[in-house]
Amino acid sequence: MPLPWAAALHRLWRGVSALNDRDDLAEFVLPPLLELPGVRAVWGLRHTADNRMLAYRWAGPPVTEADRPAAAAAAFGPQSVVPAFGTLVAHGAARVVRARFDLPEDVSGSILVAVDDTADLSVISVCLGQVVEVTSEAVRRIALHRVEQRQQIQDALLAEASLQMDAVLDTAQTMQRVARMTVPAIAEGCLVYEYDAGKLILRSAVHVDMRRLNAALADPAEAARFVEFASGVVLGGGPSRQCDKADVQVMRARDRILGVLLFLFDRDADRVPPAEFLHDVASRAAIAVDNSTLYEQRRREVAAMQQHLLPSRLPEVDGLVVAASYTVGDQVLEVGGDFYDVVLREDGTMAALIGDVCGRGVDAAALTGMARHTLAALLQDGASPVRAMSRLNTRLRLNGSWRFVTAGVATVRPDGDGFVVGWTSAGHPAPVVLRRDGPAEPGQGGGSPLGILTEPRLGRSELRLAAGDTLVIFTDGLTESRKPGGRMFEERAFGETLARLRGSAADAVVKELSLAAASYGGVRADDIAVVAIQVRETAS
Numbered sequence: 001m002p003l004p005w006a007a008a009l010h011r012l013w014r015g016v017s018a019l020n021d022r023d024d025l026a027e028f029v030l031p032p033l034l035e036l037p038g039v040r041a042v043w044g045l046r047h048t049a050d051n052r053m054l055a056y057r058w059a060g061p062p063v064t065e066a067d068r069p070a071a072a073a074a075a076f077g078p079q080s081v082v083p084a085f086g087t088l089v090a091h092g093a094a095r096v097v098r099a100r101f102d103l104p105e106d107v108s109g110s111i112l113v114a115v116d117d118t119a120d121l122s123v124i125s126v127c128l129g130q131v132v133e134v135t136s137e138a139v140r141r142i143a144l145h146r147v148e149q150r151q152q153i154q155d156a157l158l159a160e161a162s163l164q165m166d167a168v169l170d171t172a173q174t175m176q177r178v179a180r181m182t183v184p185a186i187a188e189g190c191l192v193y194e195y196d197a198g199k200l201i202l203r204s205a206v207h208v209d210m211r212r213l214n215a216a217l218a219d220p221a222e223a224a225r226f227v228e229f230a231s232g233v234v235l236g237g238g239p240s241r242q243c244d245k246a247d248v249q250v251m252r253a254r255d256r257i258l259g260v261l262l263f264l265f266d267r268d269a270d271r272v273p274p275a276e277f278l279h280d281v282a283s284r285a286a287i288a289v290d291n292s293t294l295y296e297q298r299r300r301e302v303a304a305m306q307q308h309l310l311p312s313r314l315p316e317v318d319g320l321v322v323a324a325s326y327t328v329g330d331q332v333l334e335v336g337g338d339f340y341d342v343v344l345r346e347d348g349t350m351a352a353l354i355g356d357v358c359g360r361g362v363d364a365a366a367l368t369g370m371a372r373h374t375l376a377a378l379l380q381d382g383a384s385p386v387r388a389m390s391r392l393n394t395r396l397r398l399n400g401s402w403r404f405v406t407a408g409v410a411t412v413r414p415d416g417d418g419f420v421v422g423w424t425s426a427g428h429p430a431p432v433v434l435r436r437d438g439p440a441e442p443g444q445g446g447g448s449p450l451g452i453l454t455e456p457r458l459g460r461s462e463l464r465l466a467a468g469d470t471l472v473i474f475t476d477g478l479t480e481s482r483k484p485g486g487r488m489f490e491e492r493a494f495g496e497t498l499a500r501l502r503g504s505a506a507d508a509v510v511k512e513l514s515l516a517a518a519s520y521g522g523v524r525a526d527d528i529a530v531v532a533i534q535v536r537e538t539a540s
Contacts, residue, residue, distance in 0.1 A: 005127055008032040012134045019138050020145050026057030029135050030111070034059045036127055038119025040093040043071060043112040049102050051076045060114075061091045074098055075110035081121065088114040097121060099128045101136050103143075109135065171292045172203065175259075178285045179206040182263065186273055186281065187247075189213055189264030193230055195257045200227055200234070207264065230260045240275055247275065249282035253290035261285060299328075314342050317350050319414065319536050325510035327518050327528040329477065337364040337403075338475045338529040339372040343380040348413065351379040352531055355407035355428065356475045358449075364403065370395070371405050371450075385409035385424035386458055389450060393426075396451030404449040410473055412533060418466045419535055425459040426450045429476050432498065434509065436468030440498040470509055470534040472498075477526035481517040489520045506534040 012032060019028060030042045041060035047053045053072055056063040063071055070085040074096050084093035093114035102108040113128055115121070175192045182190040189207035193200040202223075207213035216222040233241040233248045234257060241248040245265050251258045261282050265272050314322045322342055337357030344350055353375045357368045371392060378388035389407060396405065408428035412419050423431055423443055430445035446459020465471060479490035497516045501509050510530040517528055 005036065008035065009130055016134060016138045016141060019142055022139065022142050025135065025138055029131050030057065030059035033113055033127065033131055036124060038115045039113055039124070040091050040116055041088055041114040045071060045075045045110045045112065047075065047108055047110065049108045054107060061087050071112060074112055075100065084114055092116050097124050097128055099132045101132050103136060103139055171289060171296055174288050174292045175203040178261070179204040182281065184208050187263040188266040191226060191262040192259065193262065194259040195234060200230055200260065226262060230262050233260060240279060242275065247278055249278050251282050251286035251289060253286040258286050258289050310339065311341050315344050317344065320350065320412065321506045321534045321536060323506035323510045324531045325514045327514045329527050337368045338477065338527045339368050340529050340531050341372055341376045343376050345380060345382060350412045352410045352412065352473060352533060353379065353407065354473045354475060354529060354531055355405055357405050358403045367401060367403055375407065375409070379409065385411060389424065389426050389456060389458060393450040393456045397454065401451065404451040406449045408473055410471060410533070418464055421463040421465060421471055423461045423463060426456055429474060429479060431471055431473045433463055433465065434470040434472060434498060434502060436466065436503060440495065465535045467535050467537050470506060470532050472509060473531045475527065475529045477528040478513060478517045478530060480526065481520045483521040489517045493520055506532040
């Protein structure tokens with residue numbers, strides 16, 4: 001064996017691991033053969049195992065269109081050495097030596113080496129066999145690399161899909177994101193059907209050509225065909241159903257069918273993801289949809305329970321308009337501790353109370369109900385705010401709860417052509433007065449939360465309301481809403497919102513304040529309770 005060939009073969013084996021693309025293979029393995037004594041041309045033919053030609057590559061004289069039938073005959077014939085033909089003869093070749101390799105579950109190939117009469121056929125055959133071994137190993141490694149690369153891409157797609165689908169806790173938005181995440185990375189189209197009461201209901205549809213998909217869905221027969229194909233997997237009880245251009249995967253969670261994903265393909269078969277991967281997508285989609293459904297159900301339950309802790313209606317008071325708003329915090333699945341109430345006393349005084357129990361959950365809800373009913377009952381029976389708060393403080397201390405309560409009581413009584421407000425605070429945020437003819441004025445807070453000290457320290461102040469003025473009392477969820485950078489609503493936005501609301505009706509004040517605070521920053525964990533007491537322009 002010539003020494004230069006030994007060095008060339010060594011370079012070939014060393015370079016096998018660096019090849020990642022089959023298109024580079026011919027330029028890698030064919031040229032060394034061309035350097036052997038007596039070799040005039042080297043042709044590489046890629047074909048299927050059943051002899052269907054796919055591509056031609058060469059080193060030296062190229063394969064012409066006229067040469068292709070003879071080259072195929074040489075590659076697929078029974079002889080390993082055949083007479084030269086066509087272009088090869090013109091370049092001085094006398095014979096063609098052939099070697100073929102067939103790889104399981106992959107394309108096959110043949111290498112044709114054209115030699116003149118000076119070539120040693122035994123040496124050429126040995127060298128050609130060695131190149132075939134190198135080529136087979138290179139093809140195997142490239143195929144393995146492609147599998148690994150495809151798996152990495154699929155894993156990345158699954159991870160990204162999970163992040164995107166889990167980023168929202170709304171069922172409708174989740175189903176929309178499922179479809180958007182799969183197109184075009186996984187399929188050319190995706191239809192998401194919800195399974196409800198034995199029927200499939202289309203919830204989301206995305207396609208690279210939405211005009212084409214919308215036209216299909218607008219056609220009753222075509223839309224029914226989609227549903228029929230998707231229904232087959234549900235009624236059949238299987239995990240999936242496939243055809244040439246579509247694949248249906250069931251979304252199942254907690255032994256319940258939530259719906260199906262109908263993938264639409266318009267690509268070569270080798271680029272269609274395997275069924276196992278599509279099943280993983282459907283499984284993750286099912287988890288996301290199930291989580292959002294459970295979240296919505298829990299949110300409804302929390303909202304319903306929260307309403308039971310608030311008054312069903314507010315009293316009507318001569319000369320006053322009273323409005324209230326309660327906004328549940330974002331992504332909160334436990335009942336909050338904010339409360340409010342408005343009661344009329346026998347002497348004609350109105351008492352508006354507001355408070356906030358530390359924490360959330362069942363224990364906080366029980367304490368919230370007790371605190372609200374205790375204060376409301378005592379105030380309505382004529383107890384002073386100081387007396388009512390002291391009694392609540394004693395009750396909290398006797399219960400031995402670690403939770404504390406901030407509270408504020410505004411007593412409002414007629415005085416001449418306006419009203420006088422007495423404010424009593426137990427560590428609660430100070431009220432604000434929206435003046436009809438001037439800027440908003442903050443009141444005074446003070447005091448310590450109830451349930452901490454044996455004898456509570458209470459803050460007391462007095463305000464006066466004229467016609468058109470509005471007293472606003474609220475929990476700290478309003479002012480402490482904050483942007484991601486840390487700036488709180490009370491720093492600037494609170495005053496700006498109050499200025500904008502000057503002269504607004506009481507119900508608009510509570511709604512707009514709550515909305516402004518709730519939309520101020522990012523995720524808002526605390527509830528917001530707001531009560532507005534407005535003096536009518538024609539106060540009596």
